[in-house]
Amino acid sequence: MIDDLAQRAKPSRRGLFLQATIIAVIAGAALLSACGQSSDSQPPAAQRQAADEQAQKEADEKAWAEAEKTGTVAAYTAYLQNFGSGAHVSEASQRIVALNEQARKDADEKAWADAEKTGTAAAYMGYIQNFGGGAHVAQARQRVTELSRREADDKAWADAVRAGTAAAFTSYTQNFSTGAHVAEARERLAALGEQARKDADEKAWADAQRTGTTAAFNDYVQKFPSGAHGAEARQRIAALDEQARKEEDEKAWAEAQRSGTATAFSNYVQKFGSGAHVAEARQRAAALDARGRKELPGIDIQKTCKAAAGAMVSLMGGTTTEQDINACLDSEQKARDQIVKDRATYSSAYKAQCMRTDVYLPSYVEWLTCLEMERDVRKMKGEDQFGTGLDTGSYTLPKVNPAINEGRTVSAGVSEGRANDSAQRASKAARAGTRLAAPRRRAARRGSGGRYAPARLTPPSLPLAQQSTGVYIPPPLSNPSAQINQLNQSFQFNRGLGNNPTGRDSFIRYNLTR
Numbered sequence: 001m002i003d004d005l006a007q008r009a010k011p012s013r014r015g016l017f018l019q020a021t022i023i024a025v026i027a028g029a030a031l032l033s034a035c036g037q038s039s040d041s042q043p044p045a046a047q048r049q050a051a052d053e054q055a056q057k058e059a060d061e062k063a064w065a066e067a068e069k070t071g072t073v074a075a076y077t078a079y080l081q082n083f084g085s086g087a088h089v090s091e092a093s094q095r096i097v098a099l100n101e102q103a104r105k106d107a108d109e110k111a112w113a114d115a116e117k118t119g120t121a122a123a124y125m126g127y128i129q130n131f132g133g134g135a136h137v138a139q140a141r142q143r144v145t146e147l148s149r150r151e152a153d154d155k156a157w158a159d160a161v162r163a164g165t166a167a168a169f170t171s172y173t174q175n176f177s178t179g180a181h182v183a184e185a186r187e188r189l190a191a192l193g194e195q196a197r198k199d200a201d202e203k204a205w206a207d208a209q210r211t212g213t214t215a216a217f218n219d220y221v222q223k224f225p226s227g228a229h230g231a232e233a234r235q236r237i238a239a240l241d242e243q244a245r246k247e248e249d250e251k252a253w254a255e256a257q258r259s260g261t262a263t264a265f266s267n268y269v270q271k272f273g274s275g276a277h278v279a280e281a282r283q284r285a286a287a288l289d290a291r292g293r294k295e296l297p298g299i300d301i302q303k304t305c306k307a308a309a310g311a312m313v314s315l316m317g318g319t320t321t322e323q324d325i326n327a328c329l330d331s332e333q334k335a336r337d338q339i340v341k342d343r344a345t346y347s348s349a350y351k352a353q354c355m356r357t358d359v360y361l362p363s364y365v366e367w368l369t370c371l372e373m374e375r376d377v378r379k380m381k382g383e384d385q386f387g388t389g390l391d392t393g394s395y396t397l398p399k400v401n402p403a404i405n406e407g408r409t410v411s412a413g414v415s416e417g418r419a420n421d422s423a424q425r426a427s428k429a430a431r432a433g434t435r436l437a438a439p440r441r442r443a444a445r446r447g448s449g450g451r452y453a454p455a456r457l458t459p460p461s462l463p464l465a466q467q468s469t470g471v472y473i474p475p476p477l478s479n480p481s482a483q484i485n486q487l488n489q490s491f492q493f494n495r496g497l498g499n500n501p502t503g504r505d506s507f508i509r510y511n512l513t514r
Helices: 002-008 013-040 042-070 073-082 089-118 121-130 137-163 166-175 182-211 214-223 230-259 262-271 278-295 301-316 322-345 348-354 364-385 417-423 480-494 504-513
Strands: none
Touching (some): 042 073, 073 089, 089 121, 089 137, 182 214, 230 278, 262 278, 262 322, 301 322, 322 364, 348 364, 480 504
């Protein structure tokens, strides 16, 4: 059928042109008609546009209401995307900013809560790294510092506890003065110090007990005055002192008994005023003193001293003073007391030889000098016999009691204690006997206190084996009284030697005037 229509529609070329023209005319007319109609329908198009705008506004409000209802950043973001020029674009942007800020704050608070819940330095450091400008950054840093300090504190404390020494706890308190364990560290230090003190106390006490001497216990008390054994140490000291006192008492008493002299017993009483043997010592001393005074021959010392003073005047000139006589009497009395005290130390032969009343102007001082010399010679001779010394050895001069020869100032003004005694005995030329003593060859001057080498000694009661080969030369003296006393003492050694006379008076005069 289509083919038939096509066959039918085949007009000529001219017919087609006419048809096209007709169609164009018709189309132009239609176009003009359409333009005329559009101009006539303008009011209905404005209404449609208004309707479209209203619809758009309603859709905007509806989308906004839904975004507000949802209240999320995604809802507001969708609203902005769909209504880029909507009425609520600005508010939607503000809501998005506010929601984002709130979300950041919520995340900050949650992270802070988690960090505080964990409570470690690592947790707080994580918070600081994630929220460098967060609300709790300063606090987090402070917590990190505190926790680091606490961790170091705990570690140092653990090290100190593990070491367990005073040095370790002291180091902890110095490095962590406000640490969590400072109080406990101080308690540990106090306990360790107390333990160390107790240990030292026990050790010192053990050492004192092991030594067992007064010095050891005194040392303990000085170092530990409030120690655990202070009372016992003081008791030990008192007991040891008492024991030492008793032993010394017994030793002194034994020595006094061995000596058997009034002097020995008197010395014991003076040294041990409350000793165990004081009463007996006093009785022994009193008995010996009474017996000695009874046995000691009496001498008229007044006569002796006055005669000696007169002899001094006849030799040297001048006058006799009461002071000289009193000094002589005092020396004689002291010599008498000394003889009484020491009489037990003198042999009977020596007493018989020295204590003679039948000589001219007997003197207790002369007796004591003779007795002491004889006694000392006997002692030295005894040392030679028992091998404690040699005849050719050296000896120390015996000490003489200085109280015996204490004298007052002589009239010439020279203080010579023994000069006063000799001054009143200088003219004993008529002495009936001569006291013998072993000759001594001196290596030092008389009275020097030095050592001398004596010749071989013989007992004083026997005749001398031989005379000294040389004259004894005494040291020079300036006081005449002392010179006379010196010559009187050296007479028995030098008489008849060289040009020395054999008589005492002649001997003294010869040596004074040459």
